[in-house]
Amino acid sequence: xxxxxxxxxxxxxxxxxxxxxxxxxxxxxxxxxxxxxxxxxxxxxxxxxxxxxxxxxxxxxxxxxxxxxxxxxxxxxxxxxxxxxxxxxxxxxxxxxxxxxxxxxxxxxxxxxxxxxxxxxxxxxxxxxxxxxxxxxxxxxxxxxxxxxxxxxxxxxxxxxxxxxxxxxxxxxxxxxxxxxxxxxxxxxxxxxxxxxxxxxxxxxxxxxxxxxxxxxxxxxxxxxxxxxxxxxxxxxxxxxxxxxxxxxxxxxxxxxxxxxxxxxxxxxxxxxxxxxxxxxxxxxxxxxxxxxxxxxxxxxxxxxxxxxxxxxxxxxxxxxxxxxxxxxxxxx
Amino acid sequence: xxxxxxxxxxxxxxxxxxxxxxxxxxxxxxxxxxxxxxxxxxxxxxxxxxxxxxxxxxxxxxxxxxxxxxxxxxxxxxxxxxxxxxxxxxxxxxxxxxxxxxxxxxxxxxxxxxxxxxxxxxxxxxxxxxxxxx
Numbered sequence: 320x321x322x323x324x325x326x327x328x329x330x331x332x333x334x335x336x337x338x339x340x341x342x343x344x345x346x347x348x349x350x351x352x353x354x355x356x357x358x359x360x361x362x363x364x365x366x367x368x369x370x371x372x373x374x375x376x377x378x379x380x381x382x383x384x385x386x387x388x389x390x391x392x393x394x395x396x397x398x399x400x401x402x403x404x405x406x407x408x409x410x411x412x413x414x415x416x417x418x419x420x421x422x423x424x425x426x427x428x429x430x431x432x433x434x435x436x437x438x439x440x441x442x443x444x445x446x447x448x449x450x451x452x453x454x455x456x457x458x459x460x461x462x463x464x465x466x467x468x469x470x471x472x473x474x475x476x477x478x479x480x481x482x483x484x485x486x487x488x489x490x491x492x493x494x495x496x497x498x499x500x501x502x503x504x505x506x507x508x509x510x511x512x513x514x515x516x517x518x519x520x521x522x523x524x525x526x527x528x529x530x531x532x533x534x535x536x537x538x539x540x541x542x543x544x545x546x547x548x549x550x551x552x553x554x555x556x557x558x559x560x561x562x563x564x565x566x567x568x569x570x571x572x573x574x575x576x577x578x579x580x581x582x583x584x585x586x587x588x589x590x591x592x593x594x595x596x597x598x599x600x601x602x603x604x605x606x607x608x609x610x611x612x613x614x615x616x617x618x619x620x621x622x623x624x625x626x627x628x629x630x631x632x633x634x635x636x637x638x639x640x641x642x643x644x645x646x647x648x649x650x651x652x
Numbered sequence: 653x654x655x656x657x658x659x660x661x662x663x664x665x666x667x668x669x670x671x672x673x674x675x676x677x678x679x680x681x682x683x684x685x686x687x688x689x690x691x692x693x694x695x696x697x698x699x700x701x702x703x704x705x706x707x708x709x710x711x712x713x714x715x716x717x718x719x720x721x722x723x724x725x726x727x728x729x730x731x732x733x734x735x736x737x738x739x740x741x742x743x744x745x746x747x748x749x750x751x752x753x754x755x756x757x758x759x760x761x762x763x764x765x766x767x768x769x770x771x772x773x774x775x776x777x778x779x780x781x782x783x784x785x786x
Contacts (some may be wrong), residue, residue: 414769414777422687422756422767428779429730431737441715472686483681499734517733620733627705629728630681637686637759649712 363551366508371551375613377503378494380433382409387442387450402435431499473638485624553582573603574601588614592633691757699749704732727767
């Protein structure tokens with residue numbers, strides 16, 4: 320059983336699952352691609368002024384990754400057993416020793432991971448069908464390389480991501496689950512929808528009153544969002560992103576992103592949330608992710624990230640120490 | 653532990669599953685850029701204070717060396733928001749408590765380490781009131 324070396328705990332589950340014998344039951348297909356099945360004759364609630372009511376506390380925590388792991392390229396979904404194995408693996412691995420060369424992070428009790436999304440999908444991305452962020456355009460690759468020419472990974476804080484610097488995860492980064500603090504509060508008034516995002520404490524105030532976008536010259540890290548109601552769905556279109564946007568550390572954009580998001584309450588405790596990234600300057604094709612948001616009764620606390628962000632001096636100091644060490648090696652006879 | 657339904661699992665598929673990596677399930681900051689996997693530490697120390705700050709909590713401990721000299725170390729944890737949601741308060745980890753830390757030392761050589769595994773001396777993990785990590 321030499322293949323059971325990655326983790327003893329997951330290995331035991333694996334052994335049980337592999338020996339148990341009966342065929343695995345597949346999850347029922349979702350009503351919409353990647354979406355949650357509406358529960359019977361569900362009627363979405365309305366606010367007193369007649370808009371669909373999305374208000375409340377929501378979480379999108381999940382063990383499902385944004386992109387499909389390469390080794391599961393041929394698998395759009397998992398069986399229930401496989402999903403249980405993955406959930407166990409992901410929600411316990413921080414209590415095990417990391418791989419050689421990896422300093423690890425901290426115990427599992429600091430993490431909030433959830434479970435596999437409905438339908439046991441292997442990625443949050445549903446389009447393209449391979450579940451991966453599509454390739455960058457040659458123009459985008461060139462621009463990114465040019466912006467980093469002659470720079471190391473940590474010459475300055477500006478070489479680190481906006482996320483590490485506690486500025487923002489940008490969009491769609493702020494709407495993608497991470498590893499903890501993935502809680503959201505939605506509050507509505509006639510004409511506005513506000514979304515408080517616990518991670519990095521971003522707040523989005525989205526007009527739904529038909530006003531036009533800001534002047535194209537005005538660029539913002541989170542862009543400029545405008546919403547509208549289509550039946551029970553809140554459709555939000557966001558433009559005017561900063562040309563320096565680096566969302567979630569790896570979505571590169573020259574500010575040409577047009578993001579379209581759809582929020583539909585499909586059950587008392589579920590919002591079907593999906594977004595499409597349309598940025599032909601950056602990506603070779605649009606791409607779409609579907610991320611269920613579930614009602615939670617847990618509280619959101621302030622995440623005043625920059626206040627105690629000792630990681631940036633720690634990372635820069637680490638690189639300076641490595642450079643000094645390399646210099647010392649060089650002068651050795 | 654997660655209940656696993658009865659059923660079969662193709663061996664190759666199971667092996668592939670164990671390679672599962674969730675891209676968003678990396679720490680907020682690059683741990684590898686800040687802490688050196690080649691400088692592992694195992695410290696037993698007395699808590700002097702806990703900074704319940706974001707984005708990461710820091711546990712300060714005094715560690716007595718073999719020669720009797722005391723070193724003041726800082727141990728990095730995760731976001732306190734998660735623990736607050738589970739009912740942990742600032743009184744849950746009081747000064748004077750002895751803890752054992754396994755982690756990696758800061759690359760810059762300072763007396764800082766990540767708290768990869770923090771336990772009480774009898775091996776119990778801290779903060780296990782609830783189903784941690786779910």
